[in-house]
Amino acid sequence: MKMVTPLLASLLAISACVTAGVCEAATKAKPKPLPTYKASFDCTSPQASAEKLICHDAQLARMDLELNRLYLLALTDEHSVPRPNKVEIDQRFWMESRNRCGAGPQAKTCVIASYAERAFQLRQGSAIARTKDPSRLTEGPLAYRCAGFNALVAATFFTVEPGVVFLKWANSSVTLNQVPSNSGTQYTGKDYKGSYSFWQIGDDVFFQIPGSGQMSCAAEPVG
Secondary structure: OOOOOHHHHHHHHHHHHHHHOOHHHHHOOOOOOOOOOOOOOOOOOOOOHHHHHHHOOHHHHHHHHHHHHHHHHHHOOOOOOOOHHHHHHHHHHHHHHHHOOOOOOOHHHHHHHHHHHHHHHHHHHOOOOOOOOOOOOEEEEEEEEEOOOOOOEEEEEEOOOOOEEEEEEOOEEEEEEEEOOOOOEEEEEEEOOEEEEEEEEOOEEEEEOOOOOOEEEEEEOOO
């Protein structure tokens, strides 16, 4: 009786694999599971597609925790505008709106914009939410007066990675995302009107909206 050597066994296995046409599938590495991050809700059983996205995205998870921190502070502020009971109602409506972002290719953009605008609302309405907590990941709203632009521009920043800024003026608003820059901090984005840019270089601020050249802006005192 002939002994099957290890080398012969390997050759036989390769031959069988080729014959069966399964070599490539067998050698393909299994996809690694996505990391799970801490959020304000239970990431072991997220309910909505937007929640699943947040749980597996470091930037969104940090925005979620910061937004929840702002919300809890606003609930303690008897002088908040609106009042705490209305803040609670608004938060429920906001969560429903955020969850409608779904899971499509634009879902993350939608979720970021949702968090940015809600952070602006909570910080604008509550002095307690604007307290200088060392753990905070938001700043603002800060006001800027831009040359040749009639309206004040209010800016609320999310200091996550990459950063996000929500800008509001008159009846318009836009959420911009931080992009690599050789100088200062630059945020860009677009909507159906066109492209926007907000650029901070030291104390200098520049803002550009669709159909306009770059405007030089100066910070103004807030409240």
